[in-house]
Amino acid sequence: MVQQQAALLRPETLVDEFKKNGVTHVVTIPDSETNYLYELMKEQPWLDIVPTSREGETFAVALGLTVGGKVLVCVIQNTGMMESGDSIRGMALDAGFPLVMLIGYRGWTRHGVVTDSAARYTETFLHAMGINYYLVEQEDDASRISVAFEEAKATSRPVAVLIGDEYHGFNRT
């Protein structure tokens, strides 16, 4: 029997999803495994990147952009998401606007034991904040990003997309 290998999630697919959902701005702190995604985003003439100094800032910048009529996505790592607790509360949940956040799922694995506490607390954190989320690990999962955008729009709430594939497709040289 031939076992088909799942296709790795391509950064191009993410960028396509952004375009499909009308994203104008990416508010981000790059993490160590996403340099190719960052370079790819920079090449898109329709996309403006807003680099922040600390992850908590991303949700505040996001609120300002949203109030100003733009469509954005926050791209940060799970460690930074946890650092952003008060900002997520006050600038995202309480504000009542749609927001999609792509979260690099550092430490995630579906094989063996998760040893990285960053991964161990990621979903617990989202549960505590009452934020729904979708796991994207491979190319076939990418359509969940559009699902997240639709849900955020329908509920006027933040929705998270956990990128569980950060150690493969995003850091090409």
Added chain:
Amino acid sequence: MFDSADMFRAFQPHRGKSIVLVTGTSGRDWGDISEDKSRDLTLQGAMGQTNSATLGFALAQPNEKVVLFDSEGSLQMNLGVLATIAGKKPKNLFHFLMDNECYATTGGQPVPNASEINYAGMAREAGYAATYEFDNLEDFTNNIEAIMKQEGPVFVAMKMVPKVENEPIGRRVRRPQRPRAETIRVLQAELGITVA
């Protein structure tokens, strides 16, 4: 040091059609002085983050002049925003800092290195297009017209008289403030913005 209400009265004639945001204890005076409430915006909601939210709005509306009256306690919680703002170079952003050297709302305890820190110096070295410092009303009044004609991002540090609140929260007389959602709704209608 000068009084925040006097400072706002000196600013008001030069506001034009600017969108104005405020933070901190000193910022509360603006509500009594503003003559165009449809262009006053509140984006408070998380500690030290109004400045980052203001940047987001300025980037979304590059043709509108956006003026933030920040407080030093707030800025100290989010100093990285100086680099974030300088990096995006929003020409329409005016970042005023009301520095009363203390947490006025919690009884007047000093902020870290309250009297020696140089915020304008930090903004200048971070890469703001222009920076100013004022410790008296006369100099501020004489310069505000020229400042508002500058290309941003502009940073203006001002030494403000602290208005310390030391009553227990439950006994304080609250000045009515417009809710954040209302200011957003009114401003979006004014500018014809729809949330996508």
